[in-house]
Amino acid sequence: MTTIAIDRSRLQRLLADERSAYAEAHPRSATAYAGAQPHLLGGVPMTWMNMAAGGFPLYLKRARGARVTDIDDREYIDFALGDTGAMAGHSPEPTVEAIVRRVQDEGGITAMMPTFDAAWVGAELARRFGPPVWSFTLTATDANRWAIRLARQVTKRPKVLVFAYCYHGSVDESFAIPGPDGRAVARPGNVGAPVDLAETTRVVEFNDADALERELAHEDVAVVLMEPALTNIGIVLPEPGYLDDVRALTRQHGVLLINDETHTFSAGPGGCTQAWGLDPDLVTIGKAIAGGVPAGAYGLSAALAERILADPAADIEDTGGVGGTLAGNALSVAAMRATLGEVLTDAAFARMTEVATRYTAGVRGVIARAGLPWTITQLGARAEYRFCAPGPRTGSESAAAADLDLDEYLHLYTVNRGILLTPFHNMALMCPATASADADAHTEVFAAAVADLTG
Numbered sequence: 001m002t003t004i005a006i007d008r009s010r011l012q013r014l015l016a017d018e019r020s021a022y023a024e025a026h027p028r029s030a031t032a033y034a035g036a037q038p039h040l041l042g043g044v045p046m047t048w049m050n051m052a053a054g055g056f057p058l059y060l061k062r063a064r065g066a067r068v069t070d071i072d073d074r075e076y077i078d079f080a081l082g083d084t085g086a087m088a089g090h091s092p093e094p095t096v097e098a099i100v101r102r103v104q105d106e107g108g109i110t111a112m113m114p115t116f117d118a119a120w121v122g123a124e125l126a127r128r129f130g131p132p133v134w135s136f137t138l139t140a141t142d143a144n145r146w147a148i149r150l151a152r153q154v155t156k157r158p159k160v161l162v163f164a165y166c167y168h169g170s171v172d173e174s175f176a177i178p179g180p181d182g183r184a185v186a187r188p189g190n191v192g193a194p195v196d197l198a199e200t201t202r203v204v205e206f207n208d209a210d211a212l213e214r215e216l217a218h219e220d221v222a223v224v225l226m227e228p229a230l231t232n233i234g235i236v237l238p239e240p241g242y243l244d245d246v247r248a249l250t251r252q253h254g255v256l257l258i259n260d261e262t263h264t265f266s267a268g269p270g271g272c273t274q275a276w277g278l279d280p281d282l283v284t285i286g287k288a289i290a291g292g293v294p295a296g297a298y299g300l301s302a303a304l305a306e307r308i309l310a311d312p313a314a315d316i317e318d319t320g321g322v323g324g325t326l327a328g329n330a331l332s333v334a335a336m337r338a339t340l341g342e343v344l345t346d347a348a349f350a351r352m353t354e355v356a357t358r359y360t361a362g363v364r365g366v367i368a369r370a371g372l373p374w375t376i377t378q379l380g381a382r383a384e385y386r387f388c389a390p391g392p393r394t395g396s397e398s399a400a401a402a403d404l405d406l407d408e409y410l411h412l413y414t415v416n417r418g419i420l421l422t423p424f425h426n427m428a429l430m431c432p433a434t435a436s437a438d439a440d441a442h443t444e445v446f447a448a449a450v451a452d453l454t455g
């Protein structure tokens with residue numbers, strides 16, 4: 001197939017038009033952003049909000065299901081869905097009802113007492129993901145941090161192995177890429193690393209079993225922390241047999257395996273772990289499971305749970321480093337129970353995946369007809385396009401395909417026409433309320449963006 005190259009000066013002209021249209025359409029958001037500068041770091045409640053295309057973020061007025069409305073009263077089909085935090089849709093009714101019941105009718109957002117909801121959620125997570133024993137956190141980051149600590153405690157080994165260009169939240173050990181000699185070095189921009197990354201971390205490319213074997217042979221790795229498919233540098237799918245190799249090699253070298261299902265939850269009700277029949281020692285998750293209320297969780301194999309509970313040197317109850325005051329609070333477990341029990345159900349995942357398949361086919365068709373060297377990859381309810389073809393095999397290949405101008409152009413083009421993609425990804429996620437017509441609306445706008453770009 002012949003492919004065409006992007007005309008960069010045309011792209012710059014189009015980008016300038018889209019930036020002007022964005023500024024013109026959102027005066028209230030622009031004013032609110034300017035007014036917030038003095039007392040918020042970077043002028044935003046969370047600094048990554050500055051990565052939104054267009055120079056300032058849109059301020060939220062209201063959101064329901066697959067729709068958000070900004071303070072300039074413009075409504076969008078929301079494919080960003082809080083970067084997975086709102087995968088259940090915005091304010092899904094059963095979750096809202098459970099929150100109101102807990103907070104208003106019964107009372108008690110957080111107390112030093114368990115509620116019945118927690119055991120129900122533990123059993124449901126076990127049904128979906130496999131590990132039988134669960135504990136709660138407030139974020140996926142904390143789930144990963146505490147899972148890593150437990151793994152170190154049990155194995156008596158110091159290091160974590162991760163994959164180049166992974167993201168697992170603000171976990172110190174994970175911001176690594178391979179240096180020239182293969183040793184871990186910090187990713188550019190890593191803030192205040194406590195020690196040289198090579199002291200805590202080994203890092204390899206995804207889909208490279210030989211490299212994994214080489215690094216595990218040092219026998220100093222406690223745990224492999226992985227997403228079964230990378231999702232934070234585009235989507236990089238595992239090649240056939242690769243995850244079997246990972247499991248075999250980790251077992252062979254006495255290394256524990258964490259599946260971080262925070263994003264790959266999109267693959268189905270039990271994430272990739274269930275969808276692909278995986279057998280990790282630990283599963284971590286956060287973001288979506290409580291419908292947007294802060295909540296995370298980690299699950300342990302029975303053997304691991306037994307070893308931790310029996311270890312007299314492991315203080316998992318007080319100040320041993322695996323707990324949080326608000327973790328497992330009554331509000332977040334109530335929200336988890338309602339979200340898992342009534343919103344992100346098995347049936348909902350089937351529908352969400354169907355819509356994502358339609359979205360993916362639409363984008364794929366546009367790319368093919370235009371002859372662009374781009375690809376789109378689907379993982380259940382989630383899809384993302386990348387500016388390379390064939391799709392990347394590793395995080396580094398995917399990172400090399402980044403094109404910030406194209407990203408900004410496509411984000412602005414779509415937002416100016418009523419569609420929100422995930423900032424700093426080209427990711428679209430479907431929630432139970434996302435309709436086939438929403439996927440088609442995106443295809444139409446994406447086709448127009450490509451037509452304007454390619455002339």
Ligand SMILES: Cc1ncc(COP(=O)(O)O)c(C=O)c1O
Pocket residue numbers: 139140141142144167168169170227232260261262263286287
């Ligand atoms: C795979 C994965 N794990 C963990 C996290 C951390 O989530 P949080 O920032 O909610 O702690 C993220 C965030 O994007 C993620 O993508």
